[in-house]
Amino acid sequence: MRLTTFTDYALRLLLVLAGDPARRVTIDTFAADFGISTAHLMKVSVVLGRTGWVETVRGRNGGLQLAADPTTLRLGQMVRHLEADFAIVECFTETGNCLLAGACGLETAMASALDAFTRELDRVTLADLVRTSPGLGRLPSVQVISGPASRRGKA
Secondary structure, eight states, X not given: OOOXXXXXXXXXXXXXXXXXXTOOBOHHHHHHXXXXXXXXXHHHHHHHHHHTSEEEEESTTOEEEEOSOTTTOBHHHHHHHHOSOOOOSGGGSTTOOOTTTTTSSHHHHHHHHHHHHHHHHTTOXXXXXXXXXXXXXXXXXXXXXXXXXXXXXXX
């Protein structure tokens, strides 16, 4: 099982923001620190803003800031929301062409494994991840941006 790059970036961003909920991080700074595409991170931030998990603050002192309580955000919930689909084998898709679809046990076995995977992730909150990640305070140059923003808005 492999999560998409989109989900990976979103989880990293949420973890950094949860490490210091008062901190605002710019997309440019986060992208540079993690060596990832600013354009891709913009798309991630829009989705996170729409979920209500992240607040986007525009203006000179703007950036991204955690908007949700990290004790209520479950890892499984986040992954299920962020992943477009979990089509880990062809028979999981509506357009699948497998000749064995419906005639073998692979789909059932994979569905059970996927269910176990997400149930395990549901045992962990974003706050739990922060507690077990002491290195969050030593990130390269993720800057704290303080001061009033000129405009606030959800992405």
